Amino acid sequence: xxxxxxxxxxxxxxxxxxxxxxxxxxxxxxxxxxxxxxxxxxxxxxxxxxxxxxxxxxxxxxxxxxxxxxxxxxxxxxxxxxxxxxxxxxxxxxxxxxxxxxxxxxxxxxxxxxxxxxxxxxxxxxxxxxxxxxxxxxxxxxxxxxxxxxxxxxxxxxxxxxxxxxxxxxxxxxxxxxxxxxxxxxxxxxxxxxxxxxxxxxxxxxxxxxxxxxxxxxxxxxxxxxxxxxxxxxxxxxxxxxxxxxxxxxxxxxxxxxxxxxxxxxxxxxxxxxxxxxxxxxxxxxxxxxxxxxxxxxx
Amino acid sequence: xxxxxxxxxxxxxxxxxxxxxxxxxxxxxxxxxxxxxxxxxxxxxxxxxxxxxxxxxxxxxxxxxxxxxxxxxxxxxxxxxxxxxxxxxxxxxxxxxxxxxxxxxxxxxxxxxxxxxxxxxxxxxxxxxxxxxxxxxxxxxxxxxxxxxxxxxxxxxxxxxxxxxxxxxxxxxxxxxxxxxxxxxxxxxxxxxxxxxxxxxxxxxxxxxxxxxxxxxxxxxxxxxxxxxxxxxxxxxxxxxxxxxxxxxxxxxxxxxxxxxxxxxxxxxxxxxxxxxxxxxxxxxxxxxxxxxxxxxxxxxxxxxxxxxxxxxxxxxxxxxxxxxxxxxxxxxxxxxxxxxxxxxxxxxxxxxxxxxxxxxxxxxxxxxxxxxxxxxxxxxxxxxxxxxxxxxxxxxxxxxxxxxxxxxxxxxxxxxxxxxxxxxxxxxxxxx
Numbered sequence: 001x002x003x004x005x006x007x008x009x010x011x012x013x014x015x016x017x018x019x020x021x022x023x024x025x026x027x028x029x030x031x032x033x034x035x036x037x038x039x040x041x042x043x044x045x046x047x048x049x050x051x052x053x054x055x056x057x058x059x060x061x062x063x064x065x066x067x068x069x070x071x072x073x074x075x076x077x078x079x080x081x082x083x084x085x086x087x088x089x090x091x092x093x094x095x096x097x098x099x100x101x102x103x104x105x106x107x108x109x110x111x112x113x114x115x116x117x118x119x120x121x122x123x124x125x126x127x128x129x130x131x132x133x134x135x136x137x138x139x140x141x142x143x144x145x146x147x148x149x150x151x152x153x154x155x156x157x158x159x160x161x162x163x164x165x166x167x168x169x170x171x172x173x174x175x176x177x178x179x180x181x182x183x184x185x186x187x188x189x190x191x192x193x194x195x196x197x198x199x200x201x202x203x204x205x206x207x208x209x210x211x212x213x214x215x216x217x218x219x220x221x222x223x224x225x226x227x228x229x230x231x232x233x234x235x236x237x238x239x240x241x242x243x244x245x246x247x248x249x250x251x252x253x254x255x256x257x258x259x260x261x262x263x264x265x266x267x268x269x270x271x272x273x274x275x276x277x278x279x280x281x282x283x284x285x286x287x288x289x290x291x292x293x294x295x296x297x298x299x
Numbered sequence: 300x301x302x303x304x305x306x307x308x309x310x311x312x313x314x315x316x317x318x319x320x321x322x323x324x325x326x327x328x329x330x331x332x333x334x335x336x337x338x339x340x341x342x343x344x345x346x347x348x349x350x351x352x353x354x355x356x357x358x359x360x361x362x363x364x365x366x367x368x369x370x371x372x373x374x375x376x377x378x379x380x381x382x383x384x385x386x387x388x389x390x391x392x393x394x395x396x397x398x399x400x401x402x403x404x405x406x407x408x409x410x411x412x413x414x415x416x417x418x419x420x421x422x423x424x425x426x427x428x429x430x431x432x433x434x435x436x437x438x439x440x441x442x443x444x445x446x447x448x449x450x451x452x453x454x455x456x457x458x459x460x461x462x463x464x465x466x467x468x469x470x471x472x473x474x475x476x477x478x479x480x481x482x483x484x485x486x487x488x489x490x491x492x493x494x495x496x497x498x499x500x501x502x503x504x505x506x507x508x509x510x511x512x513x514x515x516x517x518x519x520x521x522x523x524x525x526x527x528x529x530x531x532x533x534x535x536x537x538x539x540x541x542x543x544x545x546x547x548x549x550x551x552x553x554x555x556x557x558x559x560x561x562x563x564x565x566x567x568x569x570x571x572x573x574x575x576x577x578x579x580x581x582x583x584x585x586x587x588x589x590x591x592x593x594x595x596x597x598x599x600x601x602x603x604x605x606x607x608x609x610x611x612x613x614x615x616x617x618x619x620x621x622x623x624x625x626x627x628x629x630x631x632x633x634x635x636x637x638x639x640x641x642x643x644x645x646x647x648x649x650x651x652x653x654x655x656x657x658x659x660x661x662x663x664x665x666x667x668x669x670x671x672x673x674x675x676x677x678x679x680x681x682x683x684x685x686x687x688x689x690x691x692x693x694x695x696x697x698x699x700x701x702x703x704x705x706x707x708x709x710x711x712x713x714x715x716x717x718x719x720x721x722x723x724x725x726x727x728x729x730x731x732x
Contacts, residue, residue, distance in 0.1 A: 048403050049424040136565030155562045246705045262396050264694035
């Protein structure tokens with residue numbers, strides 16, 4: 001009997017793995033192998049068009065990254081970007097979610113309306129916003145009604161990145177609103193009823209029931225948001241002709257990696273090293289967030 | 300038990316199907332290479348004298364009109380060489396990235412467009428093969444090509460591509476605005492400032508200035524400077540002449556306030572600002588002519604050579620060559636295509652379309668240009684132009700160059716400090732390589 005059980009278990013495992021083979025192969029070839037290969041390449045000076053000239057550098061690429069002013073500027077930019085976008089986006093998404101679950105009329109209309117920017121291609125949105133931010137564009141036109149002179153938003157080092165931030169908050173808030181909406185619907189109605197019976201005000205219910213019970217959702221949203229903002233690429237790429245300009249003010253880590261790998265710098269090894277550094281940055285921030293927001297709340 | 304076996308079998312089928320899928324995908328990737336010998340055998344048995352080969356041609360397609368004229372030319376080629384088949388594979392975006400991927404995979408097309416800016420990179424990394432023996436075999440007269448174009452595709456005394464066409468920069472001016480102000484197009488730097496001053500009124504600036512090295516570099520030469528020494532081992536980005544040129548170019552915006560950037564004028568690029576009538580002058584190339592025809596057909600414009608600097612004239616020439624790739628199995632036949640597409644006959648057909656200027660001197664004398672002073676002004680520039688080219692591995696320091704110009708024009712940064720940074724980056728790149 002025991003033997004029979006064991007042999008059945010072995011068989012189960014074998015069957016499972018046979019079923020997993022296709023997935024593992026695809027993941028292995030297109031995800032795991034490139035990841036490890038990138039890690040390996042980060043120790044070399046490697047030109048994809050002339051691989052025969054590659055040289056082993058040890059930690060040379062990493063040392064260079066810490067001296068590279070463009071990389072430092074890119075890290076500064078994404079951290080600045082994340083520190084503004086993530087909190088704003090989360091608060092906004094949460095408020096929108098409260099709004100669309102409060103049972104007002106046209107609730108579904110608003111849900112769809114807030115979600116549309118998220119499903120719209122970032123290429124389309126970037127181009128629309130280029131028009132909005134243009135010197136003769138919509139934003140300056142509206143500001144003109146209040147007597148504010150037109151400003152060249154995308155060509156000013158102080159306003160180019162904030163302009164992209166504003167755009168991105170608007171785009172992705174809807175996405176996190178949907179996640180918060182799901183989280184809000186998951187909170188059992190009984191808690192609120194009990195609290196009401198005890199005489200809790202709306203704010204007290206929000207503070208002591210909704211927010212603590214939404215903690216896992218908040219963790220998820222903040223992690224995704226931080227990862228997404230640190231990997232910012234398409235909007236600055238599309239809105240600055242792939243340059244991260246003016247004068248690196250919208251340069252992001254991903255954009256700089258792309259330039260080094262494919263943008264004519266022919267420095268795949270250096271790009272790989274920068275990718276590893278970005279990975280470490282995201283890893284550390286994710287661990288901190290887990291520590292901070294990760295405790296489960298039970299009632 | 301039987302059910303279990305069935306499950307395992309089912310899983311195996313799924314796995315096998317996936318594997319088979321991978322297999323066929325790989326074959327698909329190698330297809331172009333395998334296709335050629337197969338086709339050779341096929342047609343070889345039909346026509347006994349010569350084997351039929353297929354030549355692949357790739358390039359970017361800037362407009363449907365360009366694709367169309369190329370197809371017409373290729374039809375002529377097929378008639379002339381019935382045993383060479385040509386397949387044209389245009390790339391619509393990110394051409395240089397596609398080419399890099401093809402080069403790594405060993406599947407480059409036989410004949411490809413090589414931009415003069417990227418030529419040093421692609422030649423030094425072995426993407427294009429030297430054409431000298433085929434040039435001799437076909438008896439191509441290189442002296443008919445404009446020297447400044449050909450120079451962009453020559454390295455260590457060998458020729459790696461034949462230029463298909465070109466454009467220089469010219470000073471485009473709005474005829475109506477000039478007539479109203481009673482002005483003549485400027486011939487020198489000083490005149491440029493004066494004229495621009497007179498034309499700057501209200502929303503209109505005298506000239507639109509792009510923070511772009513592709514427009515700025517000729518000014519360095521006009522000031523008597525240069526970018527590189529003869530063998531391009533040293534650069535002079537921060538020479539006193541370069542600083543003087545930067546002070547003049549940037550000064551139009553910052554000091555004289557007679558110019559602005561395209562974006563500040565609410566336009567995508569300089570040509571756009573000019574077409575919208577927000578600037579009376581623009582420094583652009585031949586591509587402006589079809590653009591203005593389409594966007595502002597009523598705008599009356601003229602083109603003159605770039606104004607003369609304190610140490611003479613200069614210009615930048617933008618050109619693209621047909622090159623034969625390292626992966627070509629039939630380089631001799633591929634060169635026949637290159638030769639045909641750059642021949643006098645083909646270029647005479649192409650000029651009618653008006654997309655670019657002909658790279659052959661003989662074609663530039665075509666009566667087509669006789670009554671076109673705008674194109675003549677651009678042709679005149681090629682005699683003293685520099686190819687729009689730096690060195691191999693230029694992208695990092697050229698990006699620094701672009702940033703320096705932005706910093707000077709948008710933030711009023713000091714030219715010398717900014718150009719020092721470009722020079723430092725150049726030296727750093729050269730040390731790394």
